[in-house]
Structure formats: structure tokens, C-alpha cells
Amino acid sequence: xxxxxxxxxxxxxxxxxxxxxxxxxxxxxxxxxxxxxxxxxxxxxxxxxxxxxxxxxxxxxxxxxxxxxxxxxxxxxxxxxxxxxxxxxxxxxxxxxxxxxxxxxxxxxxxxxxxxxxxxxxxxxxxxxxxxxxxxxxxxxxxxxxxxxxxxxxxxxxxxxxxxxxxxxxxxxxxxxxxxxxxxxxxxxxxxxxxxxxxxxxxxxxxxxxxxxxxxxxxxxxxxxxxxxxxxxxxxxxxxxxxxxxxxxxxxxxxxxxxxxxxxxxxxxxxxxxxxxxxxxxxxxxxxxxxxxxxxxxxxxxxxxxxxxxxxxxxxxxxxxxxxxxxxxxxxxxxxxxxxxxxxxxxxxxxxxxxxxxxxxxxxxxxxxxxxxxxxxxxxxxxxxxxxxxxxxxxxxxxxxxxxxxxxxxxxxxxxxxxxxxxxxxxxxxxxxxxxxxxxxxxxxxxxxxxxxxxxxxxxxxx
Ligand code: ARG
Numbered sequence: 001x002x003x004x005x006x007x008x009x010x011x012x013x014x015x016x017x018x019x020x021x022x023x024x025x026x027x028x029x030x031x032x033x034x035x036x037x038x039x040x041x042x043x044x045x046x047x048x049x050x051x052x053x054x055x056x057x058x059x060x061x062x063x064x065x066x067x068x069x070x071x072x073x074x075x076x077x078x079x080x081x082x083x084x085x086x087x088x089x090x091x092x093x094x095x096x097x098x099x100x101x102x103x104x105x106x107x108x109x110x111x112x113x114x115x116x117x118x119x120x121x122x123x124x125x126x127x128x129x130x131x132x133x134x135x136x137x138x139x140x141x142x143x144x145x146x147x148x149x150x151x152x153x154x155x156x157x158x159x160x161x162x163x164x165x166x167x168x169x170x171x172x173x174x175x176x177x178x179x180x181x182x183x184x185x186x187x188x189x190x191x192x193x194x195x196x197x198x199x200x201x202x203x204x205x206x207x208x209x210x211x212x213x214x215x216x217x218x219x220x221x222x223x224x225x226x227x228x229x230x231x232x233x234x235x236x237x238x239x240x241x242x243x244x245x246x247x248x249x250x251x252x253x254x255x256x257x258x259x260x261x262x263x264x265x266x267x268x269x270x271x272x273x274x275x276x277x278x279x280x281x282x283x284x285x286x287x288x289x290x291x292x293x294x295x296x297x298x299x300x301x302x303x304x305x306x307x308x309x310x311x312x313x314x315x316x317x318x319x320x321x322x323x324x325x326x327x328x329x330x331x332x333x334x335x336x337x338x339x340x341x342x343x344x345x346x347x348x349x350x351x352x353x354x355x356x357x358x359x360x361x362x363x364x365x366x367x368x369x370x371x372x373x374x375x376x377x378x379x380x381x382x383x384x385x386x387x388x389x390x391x392x393x394x395x396x397x398x399x400x401x402x403x404x405x406x407x408x409x410x411x412x413x414x415x416x417x418x419x420x421x422x423x424x425x426x427x428x429x430x431x432x433x434x435x436x437x438x439x440x441x442x443x444x445x446x447x448x449x450x451x452x453x454x455x456x457x458x459x460x461x462x463x
Contacts, residue, residue, distance in 0.1 A: 005087055022320070023080035025088060027327045032071045034120040035085050036064045038113065041216035042196060043104055049207050051107065056100050063097040064089070084323075085117075086110045107206035108199055111230040111318040115195035118326070120217065122239055125333045126188045132340035133181040133246075134460060137174050139347045141453050144170035148446045151428045152267060152357035153366050160364025163428045166352055168441040171449050173253055178456075180246040187242055191235045194219035198226035201317035231317040236329050237307055243332045244304040250339050251297035257290040257350075266356050271349030274342070289346060293339040303332035361428050365393050365403050370425040370434065378417040388415045 004010070040061050047057035067089055070076040082088045087110075094101035147166035154164035194217065197203065197210040203226045210222050223229035260267040270287050278284035306328045310321055368389050375385035392414050396403050404426040411418040424430050436442040 003081075005090060019080045019083075022083060024084045024323050024326065025078045025080065025082065027330065028085045028114075028117075028323075029071070029078060029088075030330065031085050031114075031117045031121055031326075032089070033068065034117040035089055035113070036068045038116045038120065038196065038213075038217060039089065039104060040064050041213045042108055044216065045209050045212040046103075046106060046206075048212055049209050051206050051208075052103055056103060059097050059100045060093065060104050063093045063101060066096060067092050084110070084114075086113055107204040107208050108196060109201075109230070111200050112195045112198040112226075114322075115198075115230055116217075118233075118329075119191055119193065119195065119219075119235065122191050122235060122329075123188060123218075125337075126184045126191065126239065129243075129246075129333070129337060129340070130181050130184055132337065132344065133177050133184075134457065135344045136340055136347075137177050137181075137453065138457060139344055140170045140174045140177070141450055141457070143347055143350065144168075144174070144446060145450050147352055148450065149443045150352055150354045150357060151361050151432060153361040153364060154441070160360070160366050162369055162441075163361045163366045163431045164441040165432055165443055165446055166357065167443070167446040167450070171446060171453070173249070174453055176249040177246075178453075180242065180249060183242040183245065184239065187235070187238045189220070190238065192219055193221045193223050193235075195223045195229035198223060198229035201227055201230055227317040231314065231319070231322070233307070233311055233322060233325050236325055237304070237311065240304040240307050240329060240332055243336050244301045246336055247297035247300035247339075250336070250343070251294045253343070254290040254294035254297070254339075258287050258294065261287045261290075265360070267353055267360070269351045269353065270346060274346040274349070289342055293342065296335045296339060300332045300335050303328045358428065362402055365396065367403060367426045367428065367431045368393055370431045371403065371422060373434075374422055374425045375415060375417050380415070380417050388417075 004014070043052065043057045043060040043064070046052040047054050052060070067076065070092070076088065076092060078088060082091055090101070090104060093104060144167035147170065150166040151163050152166055152169070153160040154162050154169075194210060194214040196213050197208050214220075214222055257268070257270065259265060261270055270290070272285070274287075274289045275285045276288045278286065307325060310324055310328065314321060371392065372382065372385040372389045375388060376382050380388065392403060392406065392411065395410060395414070396406055399406075404423065408418075408420055408423070411422055425434070433442050433444070436445055438445065438448075
């Protein structure tokens with residue numbers, strides 16, 4: 001009646017719309033390597049425990065290898081009739097090697113199979129993402145080193161706050177991406193657990209050796225409960241959350257790139273190869289890559305929410321809902337991977353415009369705090385110093401000049417604690433150089449931070 005591998009108990013064929021609705025091959029075909037790798041490990045184990053003969057297992061392994069080549073070459077046609085990647089591989093195997101192929105599914109279910117495939121996929125996705133995060137940190141450290149002395153206004157509330165160096169700003173992102181990488185590496189430990197052996201939900205009657213499979217596939221642990229193994233997707237939730245946080249960081253960097261390149265700010269120029277033009281305005285050079293990184297970050301965050309809602313309130317054990325996890329998760333990984341790769345390529349070509357940055361830092365009384373600190377060093381309590389400098393700012397504002405342009409007489413009139421030495425602390429260079437402690441913006445500290453980051457990255461590269 002029906003050619004479905006599970007068709008025995010069915011008297012009627014599946015409705016065409018149901019086939020279309022339930023098929024996942026369009027999405028899960030990307031798991032073909034993981035699926036075949038896990039099937040090979042399963043077949044070998046079955047032979048070792050005596051469920052298959054060596055001859056049967058090696059026929060299966062050869063068949064699976066051939067299918068892997070066929071799929072890689074695009075020569076195996078996919079069809080909704082065969083639902084998913086697991087069914088495609090299994091039916092092709094039976095086509096290729098005959099009845100022996102029908103033995104592969106002994107002692108397992110698609111439920112533990114798909115969970116295994118996903119864990120293998122996520123594990124390598126984490127490795128790719130960490131490699132990209134590594135490259136991005138390197139690029140940012142190099143940029144920081146080039147711009148360790150470049151002064152720009154640091155902002156709070158998007159208002160000029162205090163002068164900082166561009167190198168210091170770049171190193172802030174190095175810290176964020178380092179934590180993103182740490183988070184993923186930490187999640188990897190919980191991803192790298194073998195579900196296979198759980199079968200449909202309760203385990204199997206065959207004398208399987210789960211550690212044998214785990215060793216073949218490089219898993220560090222076995223899932224210890226079969227119901228949990230086939231049904232929970234918290235390993236995806238966790239990584240999706242890490243990607244969501246990473247996307248927040250990407251969006252902040254992207255936003256700053258857009259802002260810095262805005263015509264009226266013009267702190268930086270991004271390479272032509274990473275900008276696009278306007279179909280109507282001939283003069284335009286737009287930072288579309290940065291804008292799209294910012295835009296796509298929202299999509300990544302949305303995937304986390306979609307996954308949380310997918311899993312919420314699912315009764316144990318496996319439910320078909322879980323099939324939807326793949327499209328959601330793949331989207332998040334793809335967008336983050338592409339965004340990281342683009343930043344790695346684009347940022348080395350970022351050109352700063354130090355004269356524009358400097359001019360902006362000279363506006364907005366960026367060194368007012370330095371003057372207050374100066375007064376404190378001369379015995380004025382900080383709160384009083386704050387008020388004194390506030391008066392100086394008001395005077396400078398009335399005159400339409402910067403603090404450093406007030407005359408010594410003006411300053412002395414505001415506070416007797418001020419003398420000629422005050423003028424030094426009002427300079428941009430003096431201000432950044434004075435923040436000379438671990439974590440501060442002084443160029444010397446930025447260089448020290450760069451040296452530490454380089455050393456850490458070198459150690460990571462050797463691992
Ligand atoms: N394509 C399915 C998925 O991705 C495989 C598992 C199907 N299991 C089942 N009992 N129908 O979840």
C-alpha cells in the first residue's frame with residue numbers, strides 16, 4: 001500500500017499536504033554528514049556487541065560512505081515523501097546494499113538519532129564560531145594597537161563625557177567577544193553528551209555499548225536518562241542564548257560603526273568593498289554591512305525566544321514539535337557566523353580620522369572631571385570641586401569657548417585653589433594619560449591590555 005519505511009500499519013497513503021507539512025528534508029539535509037557519521041559508529045558498535053556480523057557492518061559502512069559522497073555531490077535527489085535526512089539515507093542504503101541495509105536501524109530510533117546529529121552539528125558550529133571570535137579579537141587588537149594614542153570623545157548618554165582613546169574603545173569589544181567565546185566553550189561541555197542508545201524514549205533491548213559509540217564520535221559523556229536524552233533541547237537553548245548575547249555585542253559595534261561613519265560625525269571611513277551606494281543619490285557611500293549586522297542581530301535574538309517557546313510545556317518525551325528546532329537554530333548560527341566573518345574582513349580596512357575625533361573631543365568640556373580631580377588633589381572636597389568646575393563650564397559656555405581657553409585670571413577668580421598648573425590637566429592628552437591604572441584609557445594601559453590580550457590569544461592558538 002505504501003512505500004514508507006514506517007508504513008506497515010497504514011492502510012492508506014499519506015495526504016499530499018501532510019507530506020509537505022511534515023517533511024523537514026529541506027532544512028535537515030545539512031545534517032547529512034553528522035547523520036552518516038553517527039550511523040557508521042552505530043553500525044560498528046552493533047557488530048562489536050554481536051548484533052550484526054562484521055560482514056554486515058562493513059557493507060553498511062561502505063554503503064553509508066558512498067551515500068555521503070552522493071549527497072555531497074548533489075546527486076541524491078531529495079523528496080518530501082522521505083520526510084527527513086534519516087529516511088533518505090536509510091532508504092538509499094537499502095537501495096544500494098539490499099536487505100542488510102534494513103538492519104542499520106536496529107536498537108535505535110530517529111528520536112535519539114536526530115538528537116545525536118544535532119549535538120554533533122552544534123559542537124562543530126561552536127568550534128567554527130569560536131574560531132571566528134578568535135579572528136575578530138585579533139583584528140580588534142591590531143586595530144587597538146594602531147590607534148592606541150588616537151583620542152576621541154568617550155560618550156555617556158550619547159553626550160560627550162571624557163576623552164578616551166580609540167584603542168581603548170576597540171579593546172572594550174575584545175573583552176565582550178572574549179566572554180562570548182568563553183560562554184560557547186562552556187556550553188560545549190554540555191553539548192558534547194551522547195543521546196544515542198535512548199532509542200525512541202525508553203532504551204533498547206539490545207546489548208548496546210554506548211561508550212563505544214561515544215568514543216567513536218568524540219563525545220565526553222553519555223546522556224544518563226533516555227527520556228531526557230531524546231526530548232530536551234536545552235543544549236540548543238543555551239547556545240542560542242549565547243548567540244543572542246553575542247548578537248547584542250555585534251549590534252552595538254555595528255551601531256557605533258554606523259554612527260562613526262555618519263556624515264556629520266565622520267570619525268571613520270569604511271572600505272569601499274564593504275559599503276554600498278544609492279540608486280538615486282550619486283554621492284552616497286553607506287555602511288550597509290554594519291546596518292545589516294545590526295538588523296540581523298534582532299533575528300538572532302528572536303530565534304532564542306522562538307526556541308524557548310517551542311520547548312515550553314512539552315510533555316516528555318519526544319514530540320514532533322522538536323523538528324522545528326533546526327530551522328530556528330540554523331538561522332541563528334548562520335546569521336552570527338556571517339556577521340562575524342564580515343567584521344573580520346572589514347575592520348582591518350577601517351580608517352580613522354583623528355582630526356575629526358580630536359575636534360569632537362574638544363567640544364563638550366570633556367576634561368571637566370580632570371579639573372575637578374585637580375582641585376581635589378589641592379584639598380578641595382570632591383563635591384565642592386564639582387560645583388566650582390560647573391561654574392567654570394557655565395562661564396566657558398557663555399563665552400562660547402572651551403575650558404582650556406579660559407584665562408588663568410578667569411579660573412583663579414572661580415577658585416583660589418587653581419593656578420597655572422591647571423592648564424595641563426585640561427589638555428586631552430593629559431586627561432587620557434592620567435587614567436593610568438589597569439582598565440583605564442591611558443595609552444600606556446591600552447598597550448598593556450593589548451599585550452595581555454595578545455599573550456592570551458597566542459595561548460589559545462596553541463591549544
Ligand atoms: N525529522 C525528525 C526531527 O527532526 C526526526 C525524528 C522523527 N521522529 C518521529 N518519531 N517522528 O525531529
